[in-house]
Amino acid sequence: MATEKHGEPSGECVVCMCDLDADTYCEFKIHADDAWSPSRFCSGCIDHMRRTQWKRFEDLIAKADCRAAVLRLCSSVPLTVHDHVGFECPTHGKECTQNGSVALLWDMASGAVTEPILVGAKQGAEREQFIANLKAFAELMEAEKKAELAGDLKPVA
Numbered sequence: 001m002a003t004e005k006h007g008e009p010s011g012e013c014v015v016c017m018c019d020l021d022a023d024t025y026c027e028f029k030i031h032a033d034d035a036w037s038p039s040r041f042c043s044g045c046i047d048h049m050r051r052t053q054w055k056r057f058e059d060l061i062a063k064a065d066c067r068a069a070v071l072r073l074c075s076s077v078p079l080t081v082h083d084h085v086g087f088e089c090p091t092h093g094k095e096c097t098q099n100g101s102v103a104l105l106w107d108m109a110s111g112a113v114t115e116p117i118l119v120g121a122k123q124g125a126e127r128e129q130f131i132a133n134l135k136a137f138a139e140l141m142e143a144e145k146k147a148e149l150a151g152d153l154k155p156v157a
């Protein structure tokens with residue numbers, strides 16, 4: 001770890017426009033063995049993402065109105081802080097299967113390296129179960145739609 005190079009903070013946060021300096025500057029890795037890349041978001045905005053992005057994903061599930069929409073969400077269940085534009089994979093770019101999802105975060109103020117797991121995010125076996133349930137939900141949605149079309153379900157009065 002001691003040999004890993006970090007950059008100097010410059011510019012401002014693309015979200016809140018605060019200066020990126022020794023108090024707010026962060027760097028990220030999409031893959032653990034990447035070199036560090038400068039974050040365009042300040043540490044405060046990243047922390048806000050970490051606390052709100054899981055809830056935002058749950059809102060997307062609640063709004064999904066067909067099997068295809070739910071299945072799309074199944075393939076993008078978030079685990080860590082993510083932004084497809086702000087955290088572009090420096091190695092593979094937009095084609096990267098991990099593009100946008102931060103594996104490791106370095107915070108200049110504390111010097112700490114963390115895995116920025118979202119507050120509320122499902123992990124491990126719980127995550128597998130969550131995805132399985134979501135897939136089952138998508139199929140159920142499809143079955144109900146077909147039944148409705150076939151006239152098997154009585155219209156809700």
Ligand SMILES: [Zn+2]
Pocket residue numbers: 013014015016017018041042043044045046
């Ligand atoms: Zn900010």
Ligand SMILES: [Zn+2]
Pocket residue numbers: 030031089090091092093096097098099
């Ligand atoms: Zn990549």
